[in-house]
Structures are given as structure tokens and as C-alpha cells.
């Protein structure tokens with residue numbers, strides 16, 4: 001039964017080779033877009049994850065704050081449950097850090113006589129959502145002059161992630177509709193080229209689904225072929241891109257899921273086969289001539 | 294015979310095709326299980342139409358039709374495949390699947406009937422191909438077979454499933470006399486094992502030789518229903534002096550359905 005259905009489906013696919021390749025091609029494009037978007041979203045999420053641990057609140061101290069006030073402030077901050085680490089950065093240390101950053105332009109800082117940098121507290125948070133609360137608490141302290149929340153990069157990444165997801169979803173939905181439409185027409189053509197045989201099968205007593213099933217199988221095979229070919233492209237692209245990305249975004253230390261590719265393959269197969277089956281099911285329902293007039 | 298309901302019963306059946314051709318007019322008949330019936334009549338008289346109605350390939354226009362316990366006017370579309378599986382059919386135009394070999398065409402019918410065991414399918418198919426004398430041609434495609442060979446593949450396909458009823462439309466139309474006789478004897482043999490057989494044919498020799506019940510159609514009307522009949526009404530035997538060969542009936546068998554026959 002399965003062997004009959006599959007030889008039958010393969011024969012039909014060969015007979016309608018052009019339409020079949022169009023169907024496989026468009027499905028592959030759909031899956032390619034889907035995979036690319038998935039990889040981008042996963043990378044952005046990984047970046048957000050990596051950066052979130054670095055969200056910190058920096059509180060600049062007024063010059064002349066007494067050591068006693070400073071240590072009181074430090075211990076108050078440490079006792080907060082949403083604060084992970086509090087580091088004191090003295091004026092000298094701040095200058096040293098700055099000099100390190102400008103190591104290639106020693107002349108620039110050479111001109112500075114007096115250290116203009118204030119001392120500061122670098123407050124690391126347990127969770128980035130606490131940033132505003134902690135910032136407000138610090139701002140309320142008399143010895144604090146300024147508070148900055150270092151979360152800009154994260155926010156931008158989160159926004160970018162949302163945007164990619166939205167655009168991706170729209171593209172994937174649009175492409176899916178197109179692919180289902182094409183698949184439906186491929187099956188419709190297949191049914192049309194096979195109509196004489198369908199008639200004979202019916203007269204011999206074949207049940208409706210016995211006759212329909214090869215067409216649905218054909219849709220599934222198209223979808224599977226598309227997902228495999230798009231996966232090969234994605235895998236190749238991924239392997240050649242990852243080293244480049246690692247190099248240029250080393251600071252993000254992207255923790256890339258080692259199962260990403262297998263997951264993509266599975267997702268691709270699921271969607272490819274799903275779309276293929278759906279398209280042919282629609283055709284089998286809509287273009288199936290009634291058994292007897 | 295009295296204990297069986299008829300396997301085929303037509304009450305005043307008429308068939309008018311969509312183009313307006315009246316192919317059958319008020320045909321009433323019953324056929325009991327196990328009967329062997331020849332259906333004769335000139336070309337265009339409605340023989341194929343009658344067989345198509347019996348298979349529920351076409352629907353009757355007026356009248357009532359019962360086949361194998363089903364009222365074919367009422368049968369649910371979902372029940373039709375199951376119904377057709379009880380009937381083996383040899384089509385006038387063979388209706389073989391062109392992309393399957395002779396073997397696969399016959400085996401296909403078994404698959405449709407829910408056979409899964411590859412060995413059973415193979416052995417049954419080979420046996421039936423042997424019966425119709427086509428063992429050697431098993432792996433050929435219909436397009437490479439002669440008309441008579443294709444016809445015999447069609448016979449094999451109809452027989453392989455062991456149907457309750459066999460409808461054969463010109464099963465010997467493309468065969469030489471020897472092969473025609475062989476096929477007819479095969480059908481006769483199937484009949485002795487209990488299968489009801491209805492054969493539409495133009496083959497005078499066969500009808501005259503086998504002397505079975507003959508139903509004769511003319512222009513859509515049933516004009517003769519004769520037990521042990523010949524291809525044409527034997528005027529000499531009745532001693533009829535009318536000299537008219539298209540007598541509406543021969544009187545030996547009532548054409549109208551006896552009440553209480555069900």
C-alpha cells in the first residue's frame with residue numbers, strides 16, 4: 001500500500017517535474033528565510049543574555065565625600081537583595097582606566113593636569129530590571145552627584161530582536177500562504193493528469209482515501225525535499241559565518257546552542273512537510289471531482 | 294433458488310443521459326445469485342449502460358434498482374467502494390492503468406481489496422494470469438500488449454478478488470475463437486463456484502454454444518428474456534409463423550416482476 005502510494009507519487013512528480021521543482025524551490029526559499037530569521041533571533045537573544053549580566057548602575061560621588069559616608073553607602077547598597085556586587089572606583093583608578101582606553105593616544109591625556117574624574121560606585125545588579133529602582137535609591141543619597149544606568153546597548157538589542165521577530169513573522173506567514181497556494185496547484189495538476197486513473201481506481205472499488213493518499217504523500221515529499229535542501233544551505237552558511245561573527249562580536253561571547261542546527265532541521269522538516277501536506281489536502285478537497293454524477 | 298433474494302433487481306428502470314439519449318426504457322428484470330446471463334443486442338442498444346447502472350457508475354433516471362442488497366438510488370457515497378469490491382468488472386475498453394504492468398494491474402485490485410501480504414498478492418496474481426494465459430506477459434505494460442491480451446488482463450483483474458458477481462462487457466470482443474472460448478469457459482467455471490455472471494456480448498457462437506439465460510436489448514428496451522436461449526430467438530423452435538424477429542417477448546418467462554418475488 002505504502003509502496004504503491006510512493007511509486008505512484010514519485011511517478012506523478014516526475015511527470016510534472018517543472019511544477020514539482022517550482023514547489024520544492026519556493027518551499028526551500030520559505031524555509032531558508034525562516035532559518036535565517038531564526039538564527040538572527042537566536043543570536044540576538046544570546047547577545048541580550050550576555051549583556052544583561054553587565055547591566056550596571058554607576059553612581060558618581062561628590063568630591064570630598066568622607067570615607068565614613070562612603071562605607072555606609074557601600075554597605076547599604078550591598079544589603080539590597082537586587083544588588084549583586086558593589087565596586088568602589090577611586091578618582092585615581094578612574095583616570096588609570098581612562099588612560100588605558102586611550103593608550104594609543106597618549107598625547108590627549110597628557111595635557112590633563114588635574115584629575116577631572118569623580119570617584120564612583122559601580123553597582124552590578126542581580127537582574128537588569130532593578131536598574132531604575134537602584135538608580136533612584138542612589139540618586140536620593142546626598143553624597144551622590146550623578147547616576148547613569150548602563151543599559152542602552154541591551155535596550156537596543158531587545159528592540160532589534162523585536163523588530164526582527166515581527167518582520168520575520170510577517171515574511172514567514174506571507175511566504176507560507178504563497179507556498180501553500182503553489183502546493184495546492186501542484187496537486188491540482190497532479191490530480192488532473194491522473195483523472196483517468198482515478199476513475200479506474202474508483203470503479204475497481206478503491207476507497208476515496210486510497211486514491212487521495214498518494215497526492216498527499218506527494219505534497220509531503222515535496223516539503224521534505226525542500227526542507228533538506230534549505231537545511232544544507234543554512235548549515236553551510238552557518239558554519240562559514242560563525243567564525244566571522246565570533247571574531248567581530250567577541251565581546252558578546254555569544255553562547256551558541258550546539259543543538260541549533262539539528263533544531264533547525266527538525267523545524268524545517270516540520271514546517272516543510274506541514275505546508276506540503278496542507279497544500280495537497282486543500283487540492284484534494286477542492287479539486288476532487290465527485291465520484292459519480 | 295426460492296430461498297435467495299435476487300442479487301440484481303430492476304423495476305421499470307429508464308436511463309436518460311445528460312445529452313438526452315434515452316439509453317434504457319422501462320427495463321424490469323431480476324437475476325438470482327449464481328445465475329449466468331448473456332446480455333445481447335445490437336450496438337447502441339444499452340448493454341454497457343445497463344452494466345454501468347449495476348456498478349453504480351451511472352445512476353438510473355427513473356425506476357428502482359437493487360444490487361447485492363443495496364438500493365442504488367439510496368446508497369451513501371461512502372458505501373460505494375465497499376459495494377463495488379463485491380463486483381468484478383471487465384470493461385469494454387479494459388480500463389487498465391497504463392503506468393502499471395499487467396501483473397501490477399491485477400495485483401492492484403487485490404490491494405484495493407485490502408490485501409497486504411505480499412506473498413498472497415503475488416501468488417494469487419500469478420495464478421490468475423496463468424488462468425487467462427498471460428504468465429509470460431506479466432511484466433509488460435498495457436501499451437505493449439495486444440488488444441486481446443489487454444482484455445485478458447482485464448478479465449484477470451476482475452477475477453482475482455473472487456467477487457460475488459462478475460460483470461463482463463464484451464470480454465471476448467478482441468479474441469480469436471479459441472481464446473474467446475477459453476475465456477468463456479473460464480467465466481462458466483467461475484459461475485459453477487457460485488459467482489453470478491452477466492456477460493454482454495456480440496459473440497453469437499458463444500451464446501449458442503453455452504445455452505444460458507439470454508436477455509436481449511433493443512433500442513433500450515428489454516425485448517427477450519429466455520432461459521437456455523440462443524443469440525437470436527429460435528423461431529423454428531416455437532413454430533411461430535409471424536416471421537418477426539423482434540417479438541417483445543417469447544412468453545417463456547414473464548417480463549413483469551412477479552409480486553412477492555422478494
Ligand SMILES: Nc1ncnc2c1ncn2[C@@H]1O[C@H](COP(=O)(O)OP(=O)(O)OP(=O)(O)O)[C@@H](O)[C@H]1O
Nearest residue numbers: 310311312314316335336337338339340341342343
Ligand atoms: N456517456 C454517455 N453519454 C451520452 N450517451 C451515451 C453515453 N454512453 C452511451 N450513450 C448512448 O446510449 C446508448 C446506449 O449505449 P451503450 O453503450 O449502452 O450501448 P451498447 O449496447 O453497449 O453498445 P455496444 O454493443 O456498441 O457496446 C447509445 O445510443 C449511446 O450513444
Ligand SMILES: [Mg+2]
Nearest residue numbers: 340341385462
Ligand atoms: Mg457496450
